[in-house]
Amino acid sequence: MHVTSRRFKDNVRGAVNDANLRQSLATMKTGFRVKRGLAVAALPEFEALREAGKAIKTHTLEHLDHYLEHFEARVLERGGHVHWAPDAETARRAVLDICRTHGAKTVTKGKSMVAEEIELNAFLEGHGIRPVETDLGEYIIQLRHELPSHIIAPAIHVRKSQVASTFRESHPQFPADRPLEEPRELLDEARTVLREHFLGADVGITGANFLVAETGSSVIVTNEGNGDLTQLLPRVHIVVTSIEKVVPTLEDTGTLLRLLARSATGQIMSSYTTVSTGPRRPDDPDGPDHFHVVLLDNGRSRLLGGEFQDVLRCIRCAACINHCPVYGAVGGHAYGSVYPGPIGSVLTPGLASLEESASLPNASTLCGRCEEVCPMKIPLPRMLRHWREQEFARHLTPARTRWGLRAWAFAARRPWLYRLGTGLAGRLLSRLGRGRGRLARLPLAGGWTQVRDLPVPPPGGTFMARYKRGETR
Amino acid sequence: MPPETTPPGVPRVALLVTCLADLFRPTVAQAALRLLDAAGCTVRVPERQTCCGQPAFNSGDRVDAVAQARFMVEALEAESVDYVVAPSGSCASHIRHQYPILLGDDPAWAGRARELADKTHELLSFLVDRLGWTDVPGRLDAQVTYHDTCSGVRELGVKAQPRALMARVEGLAVTELAAPEECCGFGGTFCVKYPDISGRMAGDKADDVVATGAGMVLGGDMGCLLNIAGMLKRRGSSVQVRHVAEVLAGLTDAAPPIGEGTEAP
Numbered sequence: 001m002h003v004t005s006r007r008f009k010d011n012v013r014g015a016v017n018d019a020n021l022r023q024s025l026a027t028m029k030t031g032f033r034v035k036r037g038l039a040v041a042a043l044p045e046f047e048a049l050r051e052a053g054k055a056i057k058t059h060t061l062e063h064l065d066h067y068l069e070h071f072e073a074r075v076l077e078r079g080g081h082v083h084w085a086p087d088a089e090t091a092r093r094a095v096l097d098i099c100r101t102h103g104a105k106t107v108t109k110g111k112s113m114v115a116e117e118i119e120l121n122a123f124l125e126g127h128g129i130r131p132v133e134t135d136l137g138e139y140i141i142q143l144r145h146e147l148p149s150h151i152i153a154p155a156i157h158v159r160k161s162q163v164a165s166t167f168r169e170s171h172p173q174f175p176a177d178r179p180l181e182e183p184r185e186l187l188d189e190a191r192t193v194l195r196e197h198f199l200g201a202d203v204g205i206t207g208a209n210f211l212v213a214e215t216g217s218s219v220i221v222t223n224e225g226n227g228d229l230t231q232l233l234p235r236v237h238i239v240v241t242s243i244e245k246v247v248p249t250l251e252d253t254g255t256l257l258r259l260l261a262r263s264a265t266g267q268i269m270s271s272y273t274t275v276s277t278g279p280r281r282p283d284d285p286d287g288p289d290h291f292h293v294v295l296l297d298n299g300r301s302r303l304l305g306g307e308f309q310d311v312l313r314c315i316r317c318a319a320c321i322n323h324c325p326v327y328g329a330v331g332g333h334a335y336g337s338v339y340p341g342p343i344g345s346v347l348t349p350g351l352a353s354l355e356e357s358a359s360l361p362n363a364s365t366l367c368g369r370c371e372e373v374c375p376m377k378i379p380l381p382r383m384l385r386h387w388r389e390q391e392f393a394r395h396l397t398p399a400r401t402r403w404g405l406r407a408w409a410f411a412a413r414r415p416w417l418y419r420l421g422t423g424l425a426g427r428l429l430s431r432l433g434r435g436r437g438r439l440a441r442l443p444l445a446g447g448w449t450q451v452r453d454l455p456v457p458p459p460g461g462t463f464m465a466r467y468k469r470g471e472t473r
Numbered sequence: 474m475p476p477e478t479t480p481p482g483v484p485r486v487a488l489l490v491t492c493l494a495d496l497f498r499p500t501v502a503q504a505a506l507r508l509l510d511a512a513g514c515t516v517r518v519p520e521r522q523t524c525c526g527q528p529a530f531n532s533g534d535r536v537d538a539v540a541q542a543r544f545m546v547e548a549l550e551a552e553s554v555d556y557v558v559a560p561s562g563s564c565a566s567h568i569r570h571q572y573p574i575l576l577g578d579d580p581a582w583a584g585r586a587r588e589l590a591d592k593t594h595e596l597l598s599f600l601v602d603r604l605g606w607t608d609v610p611g612r613l614d615a616q617v618t619y620h621d622t623c624s625g626v627r628e629l630g631v632k633a634q635p636r637a638l639m640a641r642v643e644g645l646a647v648t649e650l651a652a653p654e655e656c657c658g659f660g661g662t663f664c665v666k667y668p669d670i671s672g673r674m675a676g677d678k679a680d681d682v683v684a685t686g687a688g689m690v691l692g693g694d695m696g697c698l699l700n701i702a703g704m705l706k707r708r709g710s711s712v713q714v715r716h717v718a719e720v721l722a723g724l725t726d727a728a729p730p731i732g733e734g735t736e737a738p
């Protein structure tokens with residue numbers, strides 16, 4: 001997995017000052033958050049549903065090998081194929097081989113985060129195959145040569161006016177004098193162009209929200225119906241997905257779907273829920289002739305059995321992202337990973353490496369909002385802290401921080417020394433504040449004073465000193 | 474000094490001052506003493522207490538976090554009390570929720586950590602939920618707003634209690650923030666490691682505060698209040714910032730608002 005999280009701090013600087021991005025993120029807060037809140041409030045059993053969903057996924061992860069084998073057996077029975085991909089390269093190769101076998105020139109793609117994770121588009125293009133994204137957001141960022149900045153709203157960072165200019169640049173047949181401002185006009189234009197691709201594609205690639213072990217089915221949800229056209233019209237359907245998506249039964253899928261849409265967009269159900277089971281049977285009116293599932297591991301099985309196993313319960317609803325104040329301040333691209341926000345900061349070090357993504361687990365106030373809204377009750381803050389502990393243990397934490405902590409810890413267990421230190425610091429700070437009660441600058445505290453003043457203690461000493469002198473009653 | 478023997482039925486409380494109140498805002502601990510006293514508790518201030526250890530814990534320094542937890546268990550055990558109370562959601566939550574985990578593997582300490590955790594409370598929720606007491610002495614003619622601090626509201630359920638207490642302060646009118654539970658961007662060492670993000674979050678909080686039209690913003694955790702005050706003052710805002718305990722205890726004359734001095738600005 002390609003990550004550029006080492007540049008996190010630089011990315012952040014650009015992001016917090018990007019006016020367009022600010023507007024987009026403000027819309028997200030009022031949109032997704034409010035809608036989820038209303039949907040949850042309207043369902044009295046939401047809490048019970050969360051427990052049920054969590055139990056389903058926890059159970060499945062405990063017996064993941066069993067359910068995956070079961071799933072594979074059902075897919076084979078229905079005439080499909082399963083390709084096990086331990087890493088991204090194997091997954092990409094598997095897709096390419098299938099495309100080549102069928103002489104594919106163009107593939108349509110429904111939204112798939114796993115395809116983003118393995119950077120499938122660039123790979124296919126490099127091998128002479130043209131991938132066309134059919135989810136509107138994915139289509140927009142594909143034209144703009146950008147990465148998704150959100151796992152369910154990949155183009156959330158793009159303003160409407162920017163979409164219009166992107167379309168005008170990339171669709172030369174579009175008359176220059178025709179208006180292209182309203183969402184309706186933009187949608188119609190995208191639809192016109194995409195329709196041709198749907199009809200002309202040789203292979204359709206989708207992701208999967210769930211894989212059903214009892215039936216060998218893959219399940220996707222969309223709001224645009226593009227997934228159905230992507231997987232029904234071409235001769236070949238490839239599902240590119242990952243191992244933790246499997247659940248035991250269709251019934252279980254129903255439970256998780258009820259959580260997914262509410263947590264993601266505040267809908268009761270997504271507009272389209274599509275279950276695909278194997279290739280077209282003789283008396284089916286439509287469907288692909290060939291059905292393939294590429295099952296990616298890419299580091300996930302390493303997380304099993306350890307302190308990060310619970311993160312594999314994730315159903316990619318993005319509630320944690322939508323409610324994250326850090327994401328809300330910097331947007332998705334700053335993270336340098338296809339998985340941004342709290343889920344990304346836990347997942348990325350697990351799938352890539354902690355060295356490459358050491359900033360991410362630290363870039364959180366641990367405010368707890370993500371865990372509060374996560375339908376699968378994943379303890380994201382605890383996991384961010386686990387990564388920090390691993391960083392500390394592996395000496396990835398900067399030396400200055402380590403020494404600072406060591407000095408603090410030494411004093412904090414020696415009250416006489418601690419009081420000496422706080423007494424001196426308090427007197428110094430309040431003297432420097434010179435009756436103004438705050439400092440605009442302070443050496444060694446640049447991280448604080450760069451953006452805000454530092455309030456200083458009032459004169460008179462620490463509480464412990466005053467208490468000792470009997471001045472606190 | 475408190476009497477050596479406490480009459481039966483009177484709650485015996487140890488005050489956990491918290492490192493930030495100790496250094497930056499002694500009046501907060503003073504206000505806590507006054508409130509606990511008014512609520513009928515006998516209060517002691519354990520002499521060897523320093524800091525609960527969150528700086529190490531949240532930086533991934535498990536070894537020092539564990540050592541600090543042991544040190545504080547010992548320091549707070551020194552007084553035989555029924556409760557330990559802190560004017561901070563974040564420190565109280567750390568002791569309640571993390572000490573039993575940090576010391577849980579060590580048979581010599583697990584029981585002691587559990588016992589301390591069970592009797593440790595955040596000040597406002599202690600007064601209202603444990604003691605059922607809201608008879609605060611404070612009076613203040615002011616229109617204020619209230620920031621729900623993250624650990625307080627999400628880890629300890631501190632939400633209704635401060636409002637119940639503020640409602641009893643004569644002259645006080647409370648206007649809610651648009652997003653009272655949104656993090657202010659403090660986050661311990663986060664605020665100095667990622668000043669750009671922290672500054673953006675604090676800025677959004679300051680905007681929300683100013684939009685209420687209130688002349689003062691209150692909250693229950695010194696970390697957040699230093700951050701919010703630092704941002705408001707950097708922007709030249711006249712909105713005052715105080716720990717809610719100071720207002721409840723009627724101690725607003727004891728010190729200027731956070732980040733303000735004795736001189737006119």
Ligand code: SF4
Nearest residue numbers: 314315317318320374
């Ligand atoms: S971690 Fe939870 S909230 Fe975040 S995307 Fe996954 S399921 Fe949704």
